[in-house]
Amino acid sequence: MIRRSYRKSLGVGLREILAVSVAVAVCTWGSAVLGEDSCVTCHAALPDALGAPVEAEKAGVHAAAGITCADCHGGDPTDEGPTAMEPEKGFVGKPSHAGTPKFCGRCHSNRAYMRQRKPELSTDQEDTYYTSVHGKRLRQGDERVAVCTSCHGIHGILPVSNAKSPVYPLNVARTCARCHADPAYMAPYKIPTNQFAQYQQSVHAEILFGRRDLSAPTCNDCHGNHGAYPPGATSVAAVCGQCHAVNMDLFVASPHKKAFDQLGLPECVTCHGNHSIQRTSDEMAGTSGVAVCITCHTEGSTGYKGAAEIGKTLSELASLLSEAKQQVSLAERAGMETLDARYLLQEANEALVQSRNLVHSSDPEQVKKAAAEGQKKAATALEDATTAIEEVSKRKRMLAIPLSLIGLLILLLYLKLRQIEGAQRGLAS
């Protein structure tokens, strides 16, 4: 009976049978003499898929926590023979794809157990999973959707904080992309597969991969992880607002919120895009070619005028600030003191950041008010630096005094010399 199930499940040939026999001989000795886990001793000698987990599992967080094969797969690790894997001994073997969440959930959804072993970990992953698109489709019998192991791996699962884990922030996007960027695999779902390619071009990816700054968002920061679900049009701002809180507040209070909702426009995404979101520029506000305002606001409308005003205010402050910065470093290199000017630049920069935020209020007056403060500071800094540089040319004019005295002295000395030498010649003759 056991033998038959073995042959059925694996389709083993003669070679394997031989290997198994040798393995059984070796492991019988091993577990008997050394008192080792018979799953490990026997499977270590087995080829391929049956032996690989032994090594793989060693690196994982479960092995480190002392969780054995039998803790997940059942069976009796003290039994030295194949009888260890009889269903009567609690053996469950390999979970089915659809059964995986429940399989992991035996521990991970068990609050009492987790509290003992790893109290900081939440226990709602399985519940949340079934609220996700993945979970819902799995319930409907779709065997192609992701389950726990699709993202976390199987044997040798690593904690999220481990840089080698497939769900470490730097690896999440690639992990999702294994399915979501595969057009053939995604074909039945009729959803795009270019998200990963787009994301890689985004400012978020630039910060995450370029600077290795883990605070930058990857797929799960917007879409959720266990409960992954695409955000609806009216909840985009809430998603982005997790980090961009000030901009969200300003947007929600602005007339755009209502208008976008009515038109069914996806809030932030309407202007900034989603996966391929780019670093913003002052030109995005305004009425120039790259400005996003003019996609809706046509020339002559109030909105168009407001956009033009906002754009002009921002670009004026930005250019004044960069001019002032240049002048200040020029003065600094010349050895002039720039502490005051530097402080003003710091304040002007803050005003620019604030004005850029206030674009989300869509109110030109608010933007202008914040920018005016910055204009004043930047202009003062520019003036200070210019005065400092002019001071250098004032010195040039002052030079005339000692130089003319030197000229006069040389002239007088020359006259004196002529007088003396004239007298000397007179004396000689």
Add this chain to the structure above:
Amino acid sequence: MRRVINWFDDRLHISALIDFLSHKSVPTHHHSIWYYFGGVSLLLFVVQIFTGLLLLFYYRPGPDSAFESIQFLMARVPFGWLVRSVHSWGANLMVLAVFIHMFSVFFMKAYRPPNELTWMSGFVLLGLSMAFGFSGYLLPWNELAFFATKVGTDIVGAVPVIGHWILMLLRGGEDVSGTTIGRFFGIHVALLPLFTGAVLFFHLALIQRHGITPPISKVGQPSPSLPFYPNFMIRETMVWLAVIGVLITLSTFLPWELGLKADPFKPAPAGIHPEWYFTFMSQTLKYLPPSILGFEGEQVGIIGFGVAGFLLFLTPLLDWQAKRGNDSRFFTAAGVFALAYVAVLTSLAYLKPY
């Protein structure tokens, strides 16, 4: 008034000195103009001592204070910019004047007996001037100075056998750091002035002893001469005034920039160069192949300059012709070659920095 003067004169014997000076004479010929450069070097040395003392009022050595104190000096202290600028320009003009002085003496073959020691002490003074420049360059602790010092001491480190030892001694460790400022500061304001004072005294005393030497081509000819006092001295004073005029004009119109504070962990910025009077050497090292006859190219270059310098030092002993009063064409040619070499390599360093 006259009584006061007499009182002092009785005790100081100034009139005796004036009498001595007025009996001293300076040969006049169409190369006389070169005689002024020794005096100009002396004037600039005095200017350096004077402005250096003033800088000491505000300068604070150390990696956290050197740059800041110079910044403060230039921005907040009245005329601080002028003092620093004059000190920097004065250093450059002084080295230039010393070079001109040396070459003029060389071409007049004025090192001939009995002036051998005058020449040798002068050569030492040239070396000391360059050491002044090298050690002073680092003190503001700006980016350019930091990396130039790094490269400069690296070259010293390439000297065979004792190089690394000297490098450690100069830097006060493996790298140019805060310790290096302390050492360079000590060298610049105490060690070098002390040495230079002694050697300069020796040099000037020898000149008083032997008088001013006419060019070798005029030997044996009756040559007109000018009393040192007052005729030459008034002329020299006029030259000095002109030099001071040039110095303050340069300092005002091309004020020495402070630059950016040195950051040892930043990569070297483009355009790193030592003071101009070192560029003919650094440029040569750049052109040398990595290996010459199995020796490291840089080491060959350094040894080459060492040998050349030593030969220059020994010139009075080597020039047999000059000893007999003959103008040696070989030495003139060697001098022209050296001058041309320095001029070409220096201009290359500025025209083609990379």
Add this chain to the structure above:
Amino acid sequence: MASEDLVGELPAPSSTRRIILNALLSSSALAFLATVVYPVIRYIIPPPGAESDTNSVVAGKVKDFPANTGKVFRFGSKPALLVNGPDGRLRAVSAVCTHLQCTVQYRPDLEQIWCACHNGRFDLNGRNVAGPPPRPLEVFDVTVRGDDVIVSRKA
């Protein structure tokens, strides 16, 4: 001029011309000397507000900082923030947000340091705890000497 004696013995072409020239010479020499001495004297007199030490500053008096308040003060060319926490302990951090260099402030209601620009938050030790700031704020040392609260850069 010490040349008087020597020149005096020579027969002068014109005594008045000589006297005028000497007078001119000595007065312009004195004037030139003055242009040297004046800058030197100005130079050696220490300028008002002696060297601003960039490594420490007096942030204010102890009584300026009641518990659970914060005050932004200038530290060199940058703002800094002194916080008297709810625990009555003085702490000082750089007030330049590590995100986009806005000036942060103390929010008594949050008992946190807060940046108005993008809602970044830091704890009282300058650690970034919420929002976009990628790094903690630079922490300064605080010492109380008499009534003065002195903030200095960590050595």
